[in-house]
Amino acid sequence: MPELPEVEVICQGLLPHLMHRTIIDVRCSGKQLRTPVDCEELQRELNEKQIVNLTRRAKYLVLKTDNGATLVIHLGMTGNMGIFDAESATKKHDHVCWLLDNNTELRFNDTRRFGAVRLFTANNAAKEEKKFFSAIGPEPFSRACSVAYLMQRAAHRKQAIKSFIMDSHVVAGIGNIYANETLFHSRIHPERPASSLSSKEWKRLLTIMRKTLKHAIKCGGSTINDFVNASGEGGYFQMNFRIYGKAGEACSCCGLVISKKTIGGRASFFCEKCQPKLEGSSR
Template sequence: MPELPEIETSRRGIEPYLVNHKIIKAIVRQPKLRWPVSPQIIALENQPVLSVQRRAKYLLIELPDGWLVGHLGMSGSVRILPEFLEAGKHDHVDFLISGGKVLRYTDPRRFGAWLWADDLETCSALKHLGPEPLSDEFSGAYLLKKSQGKKTLIKPWLMDNKLVVGVGNIYASESLFEARISPLRAAGTLTGSEADNLALTIKRVLQRSIEQGGTTLRDFLQADGKPGYFAQELQVYGRTGEPCHACGELIESEKHGQRTTFFCRHCQR
């Protein structure tokens, strides 16, 4: 699933082609995605794009009358393409852009969504979300406060969007390894120094991934069709049975909250 770095990479990729241009119209070939495509999007015509933003794993395209709220789901991607390029089987939504380009949404599994919001304050998809991990609000002090008394294992706790947004399976595993914190521990066992280190490590890992264009494992591509290159830097994720780059012991994996957690038992305590 595309996580925060992949969505931020997509946002940066499409922004120059949208801002100061108009969306001429939307072509919706498959309205039945995770939720039905909003009727306001289907009827969209000649709307100038004011900004392209991101909240958690949502792409937010600002128009004069409201917002396009896009989610890539498990396997979705957005690309900037020439308008004349023929659509494929899984190309469900096109936004025709002034200047002869198209923003094309592709999603083989159809778990993504395109919704309309009159304003972001009342958008149901964005309610109850925690802070952005790259913001000042997300800190060691914040993590320590939220962890008090928590018996939940630390990795699924980090993946809770009510705690912090956008730290999915890949980056939770990688951040815990880099911070040398075992995912077998309960969140409530974090010390102050560990919480400070973990918050900084999460920021560092996410920022590095953004600089590398995200992580391509199966379906994710950048807006220009290129893969993300952070996969080459993964220390534990997807490396079960391979030697740890730090100590040489074999990487292990366990199921936590229906997701696979990857870790080094020797390095992470």
């Protein structure tokens, strides 16, 4: 399940294969993704155009072409992107394919079709892109994502801290897995009201969130190193999670059985002892 680290690794992996390549043609499965895919528009806007940039913002990949168009891709839950030989057989759930000028093809595969491929056309791409991303919170690594910012946003909010840090309007890129991991390592109970965290706790949470994401990117970078004809084969890199999915197992820190509870409609894992519900560390 692609969260910020996975998208970052995919972005870095694809960049050398896409930079300065020219798109020859676009093909679509015809299936609707999260938003409808207009294949004719994609062709009209991208055919014969050169790729000049590929970046990540939140969990989105942002691809730009030399005519000023912007392609925004979200991998949803099961989405993946890879470079393939143009002659190779497509797989089930390949929904959008971009044929490139070196006989390779960029393919978007998404089993559950929670992903999205959106195009901002050259005539208004800058404006539309700005509007699209303006609602999304700052990148966790950015200066804007400070303890002061987070505390200000959390003020008077009774929402569970876990739901709060998963809210993309607050901070970009934190999904269920990294929310669970971050809170465990920060020793903060996921149900603590967002407004109840002290500045000391916010500082610890932010530091650990960044550290956890960075570590995952580093692991992913070494795991996935071949984006040609390989992407999508092995799924996403498996981090050695300490808490996510470990209900019933012993806490790696204190040995207590790990709890599982639905918070904000999402499976949540935590250690009652290491993540006390009352403010203050158990250390």
